[in-house]
Amino acid sequence: MNAPFRVIGKSFPRLDARGKVSGKAVYGTDFSMQGMLHGKLVTSPIASGAIVSIDVERAMAMPGVYAVVTAKDIPAKRYGSFVKDMEVFASSRVNFVGQPVAAVVARTAEEAEYAAKAVDIQYKEDAAVFTTEEAAQADAPLVHPEWETYKAVPTVKRRGNVTNEARLVLGDVEKAFKESYRVFTHRFATNVVHPGYTEPRAAIAHWEDGDQLCVWSNTQLPFEAQATLAEIFKLTPSQVRVNVTTIGGGFGGKLRLGVEHYAAAAALKAGRAVKFVSSCEEEMTSALPRQPLVIELTTGVTKDGKILAKAASILVDTGATSGSGVGVASSVMLMLAGPYKIPNLRLESRSVYTNKTPTGSFRAPAGPQGNFAVESQMDIIADALGIDPLEFRLRNIVEEGDLAPNGQKLESVSLKECLLKAADAIGWNERRPAPGRGKGIACSWWTTTSGSSGVYVKVGPDGQVFLNTGCAEIGTAALTGAAQVLAEALGVELSSIQIVSGDTASTPFDFGAQGSRTAFAVGNACLDAVGKLHQRVKEIAAKQFSVKPEEVTIEIGVAKCGDKVLTLKEVAAVAQASQGGLIAHGTFIAPPTLHDKERTENMVITAINSPSFHAHAVDLSVDDETGEVRIHDYVVAQDVGRAINPTYIEGQIEGGVVQGIGQALSEEIVYEKGVVRNPGLTDYKMPTAMDAPNIRSIIIESPSKVGPYGAKGVGEPPVITPPAAIANAIAAAVSARVQTLPITAEKIVKTLSESGLAEK
Amino acid sequence: MDVVFLEPQSLEDAIAMAQSAGPSAKFIAGGTDLIIQARKSGTWPKTIINLQRLPGLGEIVEAAPNWHLGALVTHRQIESDARFLGSLLALRESACVIGGHQVRNVATIGGNICNASPAADMLPVLLCLNAKVTLAGVAGARVVPLCEFIEGPRKTVRAIGEVVTQVQFAAPAARSGSAFLKGGRRRAMEISIVAMAAVVSAGADGTMTDVRLAVGAAGPKAIRLPEVEKFLEGKVPSKSVLQEAGALAVSAVSPIDDVRASASFRRHLTAVYTRRAIETSWNRIVELGNDRSAA
Amino acid sequence: MTEVPLDLNVNGRRYRLSVPAHATLLDVLRDELEQTGTKTNCLEAECGVCTVVLDGKSVASCTVLAAQCNGRSVTTIEGLAEGQNLHPLQEAFVEMGAVQCGYCIPGMIMTAKAFLDENPRPTRDAVREAIAGTLCRCTGYSKIVDAIMVASQRLSQQGERP
Secondary structure (H helix, E strand, C coil), X not given: CCCCCCCCCCCCCCCCHHHHHHCCCCECCCCXXXXXXXXXXXXXXXXXXXXXXXXXXXXXXXXXXXXXEEHHHCCCCCECCCECCECCCCCCEECCCCCEEEEEEECCHHHHHHHHCCCEEEEEECCCCCCHHHHCCXXXXXXXXXXXXXXXXXXXXXXXXXEEEEEEEECCHHHHHHHCCEEEEEEEECCCCCCCCCCCCEEEEEEECCCEEEEEECCCCHHHHHHHHHHHCCCCHHHEEEEXXXXXXXXXXXXXXXXXXXXXXXXXXXXXXXXXXXXXXXXXXXXXXXXXXEEEEEEEECCCCCEEEEEEEEEEEEECCCCCHHHHHHHHHHHHXXXXXXXXXXXXXXXXXXXXXXXXXXXXXXXXXXXXXXXXXXXXXXXXXXXXXXXHHHCCECCCCCECCCCCECCCCCHHHHHHHHHHHHCCCCCCCECCEEEXXXXXXXXXXXXXXXXXXXXXXCCCEEEEECCCCCCCCHHHHHHHHHHHHHCCCHHHEEEEECECCCCCCECCCCCCCXXXXXXXXXXXXXXXXXXXXXXXXXXXXXXXXHHCEEECCEEEXXXXXXXXXXXXXXXXXXXXXXXXXXXXXCCCCCCCHHHEECCCCCCCCCCEEEEEEEEEEECCCCCCEEEEEEEEXXXXXXXXXXXXXXXXHXXXXXXXXXXXXXXXXXXXXXXXXXXXXCCCXXXXXXXXXXXXXEEECCCCCCCHHHCCCCCCHHHCCHHHHHHHHHHHHHCCXXXXXXXXXXXXXXXXXXXXXXXX | CCCEEECCCCHHHHHHHHHHHHHHEEEECCCCCHHXXXXXXXXXXXXXXXXXXXXXXXXXXXXXXXXXXECCCEHHHHHHCCCCCHHHHHHHHHHCXXXXXXXXXXXXXXXXXXXXXXXXXXXXXXXXXXXEEEEEECCEEEEEEHHHHEEECCEECCCCCCEEEEEEEECCCCCEEEEEEEECCCCCCCCCCEEEEEXXXXXXXXXXXXXXXXXXXXXXCCEECHHHHHHHCCCCCCHHHHHHHHHHHHHHCCCCCCCCCCHHHHHHHHHHHHHHHHHHHHHHHHHHHHHHHHC | CCEEEXXXXXXXXXXXXXXXXXXXXXXXXXXXXXXXXXXXXXXXXXXXCCEEEECCEEEXXXXXXXXXXXXXXXXXXXXXXXXXXXXXXXXXXXXXXXXCCCCCHXXXXXXXXXXXXXXXXCCHHHHHHHCCCCCCCCCCCHHHXXXXXXXXXXXXXXXXXX
């Protein structure tokens, strides 16, 4: 099916592979500057309280110490995505354990670490809240007593600890429940999981000429880092230059500022470049993990398995700052309707502060949480109705032209194909092949995030092509994918393309490596650039051929008119000699996804752009005595629109599934009164090579109208569905339905013993 | 940070150095525990005495029926030693589930027992083998049974200036089988939530004789379960016998709740692993032991 | 600060250094020798990104004191390629799509290197067991296992050549 393409659809090795396998790629932790100092944070040991005093005298006297930085050293300023509730350093109050209050700057990282222990901070502890159920009560202690003074986007409706109340309503749910054959209500709860990138967050900041801030960091979003740093330090964005190093994984955990702001504040006070690297403990206690959700889901069905209505009450625990949790509270409602046709909906969602780690936008924010609830309940209902879970889904899934819950018209819908292919591959006809063994299936949809992208494409006189993008390469190989789009359209080999990325001063703006958009949006910007380049090529060649530009045709890598031929390289040489080179600025912005605004209330994310569809199927065994789960086979059928590079698409699927298996079975940041009980990799249990099954990917290509060559977003979806698929398979294997994540061996055994099913 | 690093070339030197450095000195071998603990606590020992250069402590020596494992023998050496079969198979099974290759390549048996973690995986097996620990000090060497050597969590009878030089045990009778089982969330890189070891010998009458069972991570230190052993001796491992043994084992352990598991789940697993460890050991006698006894 | 002399062979080059007694091998490689191919993360031998080969064995360089390495030989990721020619493991990682963010890859390749030196023709399961101490968050491990299997074949074939 890829016959017409030269470059698209082929599994070329990524363009940055050599540097990565040889140890030469320079990551954030590797980057250094002559004369730089090292910083270490001093963090709050309490979950809620007032800062009474900060005594830095003893720390300042310690060996190698240059400065101790606190909130007093920088402008008083709150910042944030939807609600401006964040501070660089706590100024008067702390609201979670691990919150930075000061930073020590010293000659070596070790000296900074020792001196940090000598900073004496006194607190007056206040009452704290740790669960959303408590925090959402009217009389709960306030995580932010001054919440009313914070600025926020106009869409959100706030009250006390609640940072938004959003709704999605369609039809008449009460009436539909009355008409239902049966109505099911279940409560689901999900876990706090860390993105788990192997490279901690790292940054070096350096002030040039007093008011020019230069930062090198492993951020996913250099332009957002630039804008936020400018906001914090009261600069214009152009006074801040952010350079992205090689990034050791992001998964959404490096979207927002990590340690850049601490480095900038420290460098400002110390008058020297300062480097910060998060420790593993800081990662586990104060990075940006996935929001835990509590979802109460009610579904009414007909006797023959048609869903009539769904109602949900959702609490999103954002931790001590609202962050992207406000967005999660909106997008989870698009997930909770599921990829199903449902005539009546009443979904209500609240994002709520608690005195815990601020949360972030871990890969497919809201995806796994919502999907776990919807798809677990689908199986429970199917079993209760005596309908096969696959069949129950097929009776309700959306099809081409159907409306999504927000009223948007769905196009390029491939869900049925995904489900049937995944089911077939896993051997669905034998759902319980042996005692203790079972198969589970689950499906989902996901958005391809919009936002604008710009690229400069420059062709050199040697035929080398520079793809200059403001988007960072976080490891997915999505920029190699964009380069494949460019090579295909421009008529050059992939090997002749060099990528220059992630410098806010020299690259065009890009909304950044987030939301499965990189290859999609940067690829499209490349196509726009190629259109412009080809026009220039025609003009230049026409002059050389002494014909009109419209008489020139472009074939692969050459301009032609009759028997006159100029290669791209030759055109570039002419352009370099006569008009400053052959270069184009390509741009892209996804068209808005039209939907019914009447259905949504206070939602900050309202549409599923260029939706992708996916189904996961898993075959596993459960030891009913120990609760141990062993995965035998895992199949993913994912619609990617167009497979630009099949190997790296498989890589996204395999990696995402294993990350999802971690959320499903083993990973959880555990809190006790706001204190993380497992702040390290000994007890934060990410899957090892022994835990990861072989995963079979079935790539489905149902082209989107918008994406380059029909591509859809690829990166986030694989992490969404594993918890539900695994929960369903476990229930099929041993009849243990666990409704909270992670599904540990202990929970399985407990569920079995409560239901009397465990072998005594 | 002022750490003195000493590197004795002989056992006598090591003892003398430790004696003169006093309680603030620590021995280092593989270093995998010491360095992590020092970094986490922010306090380093004043003196670190490297034992890795001591000659003759890195070998596994068989002097039938006795085995002598030098204190510097690594986990990888143990797991890769094909001589550990039958009643000694559990030793390999327990050595190969600690950390990754990187840790097992350096972590030593001496360090493992001196660290005396309640969850140390090799300890239940060594307890089942009635292992003895040799300590060398100024006054000469002494041999202490492992069950007495470990006093509690991270606490041993080793005195300042004493170096553990070897661990020794006698291979159980020919018609014996062994097993090691552990529970954790992952298949690798796990600190056990319960670790169980068994060595079972079969008598001429077809019943179990000399049953040895030990559990780790289910109390402040790894322990043998003598009540269960006594109950099982002279019996065949029928379903009901194993069921009762499991229940007996549960009453002998005192697990805690922690972030890895609840005490009640640890008790549950203690029962399950008791049954399975005995049964597996017994089945292995049938599988492997017959050949051995015939030989 | 008490320093100890350190005579260390890194990738075939001999270094005579003086290092703090509590400095780890990782500290010396990255900070003293400024060879950052060996990565840093958890500092408790749980993640494996700092893996190097010490006298033929893979070790977590974050939990080995540099002082303990006196007179010993270390191979790091920087020491694998011969000039511009990548080592078969590095080549296979590139070809099989085993590299995503790449931060675990130096440690992963060094883990695999020591393992293949001892077990030239392992099974896939043995490879999974061998790399269990080196976490990768991007790939789900399948393509890493593929790459190590391909490299093992090529290395064995090279070895069989006269």
